Amino acid sequence: MSQPVQPPSTLRLAPGPLDDWRLWLRRARVGARAAVSGPLYAIYRRRLLRQVLADKPPRHVGLILDGNRRWGQLWGVADPARVYELGARKLDAVLDWCGELSIPAVTLWVCSPDNLNRAPAEVAGILAAVEAKLHQLAVDPQIHSRRVRVQAIGQTACLPPGLRAAIRAAQDATAGYDTMVLTIAVAYGGREEIADAVRALLQEAAARGETLDDVAARVTPEAISRHLYLAAPEPDLIIRTSGELRLSGFLLWQSAYSEFYFTDVLWPALRKIDFLRAVRAFQQRKRRFGR
DSSP, X not given: OOOOOOOOTTSOOSOOSGGGHHHHHHHHHHHHHHHHHHHHHHHHHHHHHHXXXXXXXXXXXXXXXXXXXXXXXXXXXXXHHHHHHHHHHHHHHHXXXXXXXXXXXXXXXXXXXXXXXXXXHHHHHHHHHHHHHHHHHHHOHHHHHHXXXXXXXXXXXXXXXXXXXXXXHHHHHHTTOOSXXXXXXXXXXXXXXXXXXHHHHHHHHHHTTOXXXXXXXXXXXXXXXXXXXXXXXOOSEXXXXXXXXXXXXXTXXXXXXXXXEEOSSOGGGOOHHHHXXXXXXXXXXOOOTTO
16 A cells, blocks of 8 residues: 655645646645545554564664655755755654664665765755754654763764754764664765775774784774764664665665665655564564575
């Protein structure tokens, strides 16, 4: 079953110029279908939740947040700052869902280093949304009552000072919590993470005065893992929204034995039903870890 995307409540539903009629009609059809199917989906959502709660949840869920721009185009939201602000709001719902399922770790990939080469207005919109969200998380009563520890990974040194300050504020405010770990991957790339881990391993060996042969003998998967941005547990389940069937560099090292779930739903439109379906699909798979 699939449910139409709901338009943001702040958008006008009245038609504008003639060129806007197609967009208006699309919104009207979505609203009409939602009014009819809403009660049925509520019943289905409760049934699905019972099924998922009856089985073991993943320990760590990774989410590739894809589809913000396409969602904005679909609903006529042209301002990049507004598009990514609306996308950032979805985080609150995801934390609610993870808390209900007792999932102790969630990692959200917000943007990669390559994403920062997009048009300046779009990059500014992405980073402004992340900065505002981190400031909110630092003082959010729900974050503190749930004891959610917030951290950021990636090449954060290249980020604007305001965003780096927001990262520090959120991390400092939640450093003592251990019920759930929320990791924000910003300016994060999997190749860069592995390269930085190897570089740190070599620098550590050089500081001890080790020879090249000594260093080569110490380059093992375990040694590299100790220098990655993201420590264990590795993700059990990785979800990508928007219908793209690739990782694009997300947690390349840590995802060796992850289960993948791809959904056509655009990130700002992700519903609890979509998330529960992903977790149910994970629970139905038999994991062998290479054995």
